[in-house]
Amino acid sequence: MDDIKILKGNIIYTKTKDEFEICEHGYLVCKDGKVEGIYQTLPFRLGGEPIEDHGDCLIIPGMTDLHIHAPQYTFRGTGMDLELLEWLETNTFPEEAKYKDVLYANEAYAKFAKNLKHSSTTRACVFGTIHRRSTLVLMDHLERSGLVTMVGKVNMDRNSPDELREGTQESAEETVEWMKDVQHKKYKNTLPILTPRFIPSCTDELLDMLKMVQMRYQIPVQSHLSENLSEIEWVKELCPYAEFYGDAYDHFGLFGADAPTVMAHCVYSTEEEIQRMKENGVYVAHCPESNENLSSGIAPIKRYLEEGLSVGLGSDVAGGSTENLFRAMAHAIQMSKMRWRLVDQKYPALKSEEAFYMATKGGGSFFGKVGSFEEGYEFDAVVLDDSRLESSRQMSVKDRLERMIYLADEREVKAKYVRGNKII
Numbered sequence: 001m002d003d004i005k006i007l008k009g010n011i012i013y014t015k016t017k018d019e020f021e022i023c024e025h026g027y028l029v030c031k032d033g034k035v036e037g038i039y040q041t042l043p044f045r046l047g048g049e050p051i052e053d054h055g056d057c058l059i060i061p062g063m064t065d066l067h068i069h070a071p072q073y074t075f076r077g078t079g080m081d082l083e084l085l086e087w088l089e090t091n092t093f094p095e096e097a098k099y100k101d102v103l104y105a106n107e108a109y110a111k112f113a114k115n116l117k118h119s120s121t122t123r124a125c126v127f128g129t130i131h132r133r134s135t136l137v138l139m140d141h142l143e144r145s146g147l148v149t150m151v152g153k154v155n156m157d158r159n160s161p162d163e164l165r166e167g168t169q170e171s172a173e174e175t176v177e178w179m180k181d182v183q184h185k186k187y188k189n190t191l192p193i194l195t196p197r198f199i200p201s202c203t204d205e206l207l208d209m210l211k212m213v214q215m216r217y218q219i220p221v222q223s224h225l226s227e228n229l230s231e232i233e234w235v236k237e238l239c240p241y242a243e244f245y246g247d248a249y250d251h252f253g254l255f256g257a258d259a260p261t262v263m264a265h266c267v268y269s270t271e272e273e274i275q276r277m278k279e280n281g282v283y284v285a286h287c288p289e290s291n292e293n294l295s296s297g298i299a300p301i302k303r304y305l306e307e308g309l310s311v312g313l314g315s316d317v318a319g320g321s322t323e324n325l326f327r328a329m330a331h332a333i334q335m336s337k338m339r340w341r342l343v344d345q346k347y348p349a350l351k352s353e354e355a356f357y358m359a360t361k362g363g364g365s366f367f368g369k370v371g372s373f374e375e376g377y378e379f380d381a382v383v384l385d386d387s388r389l390e391s392s393r394q395m396s397v398k399d400r401l402e403r404m405i406y407l408a409d410e411r412e413v414k415a416k417y418v419r420g421n422k423i424i
């Protein structure tokens, strides 16, 4: 027997970055966890199946947060007066060091997973800390949430305080142990992702060893790239052999050539770096609010999209203040306007279609056929009730979605499906 679910409502999604697909008061059919089709009138053969009627609500694909730091959730919205390197030293590293304590981690990660579950996010690429056991606790919580996530035990063997630094050998060995633990856990929805923090945190010797781990276990990779000017200068000093920042990762085979790879930020990527990212299929996790808060800069996202790079959105909590990806969409649009006005008139501002595409299909594609309602896509759907935002005006479905980009949060999330399973 096929497992059929039918949702009724105002269905809106993007096949391409340029256009919304809209079916008002339509039927969205899920079969065995995948999208079967969208219908204005329900086909006769489906007539006997129960229908979940969401009235005038909007139904959108689940969103993908391509970059978020779970241990930083505790200090989100605070300590934003510094640039990246000082912010890491002052706020971030001391907090992450606390996750050596599994009990602290358990309490913090429980809240993180609970709030992420109730957001519009269905998929996420998540950083843990260097601590193997605490990272497993994070994975346990995320598995129970029903979300589908990729989670990384972070690697750091230089340029951080003693309490948040591993030995080189230790870092590699703990990563292998963690991989064995993960295999033993047999998670259904929680996948490991190799997570060297960024070049300043990882010696050449460590990156060499991590490449062996990556090949042995065939896992994807996440890290940070070309986020901040001082960071980029530092990478030049640390890796004189590298032609550009991303080349330092590529030198060790950790820049997309052999495995799906997502790099957060890419604010200052050079022509050579952009070219290499295209060749290697590296994903960009655009984290606009973080780039504002840490005074990092304005990434050329319109250009990346026009040139066919794969781009998704990241909240980058706690560089970003919130896991709410509606906020990330609005910040992406607003930042692109500032870039057009102040930096580069060659590329116009992002449109709401493009921001929505990045939050759904753009980032979702890192997880496979995810982030759209085209046939065969994994059934990740979010039902949004915007009655809290209601005005007395008549509004089109597109206008209502646009309003949500600026105004919605978890209060609008009425129901949520991941891979066909209802999780709220």
Ligand code: GUN
Pocket: 069, 084, 088, 092, 197, 198, 224, 227, 290, 316, 319
């Ligand atoms: N680069 C290295 N670590 C971090 C981090 O935790 N947040 C951000 N935004 N950038 C980083």
Ligand code: FE
Pocket: 067, 069, 224, 264, 316, 319
């Ligand atoms: Fe980050």
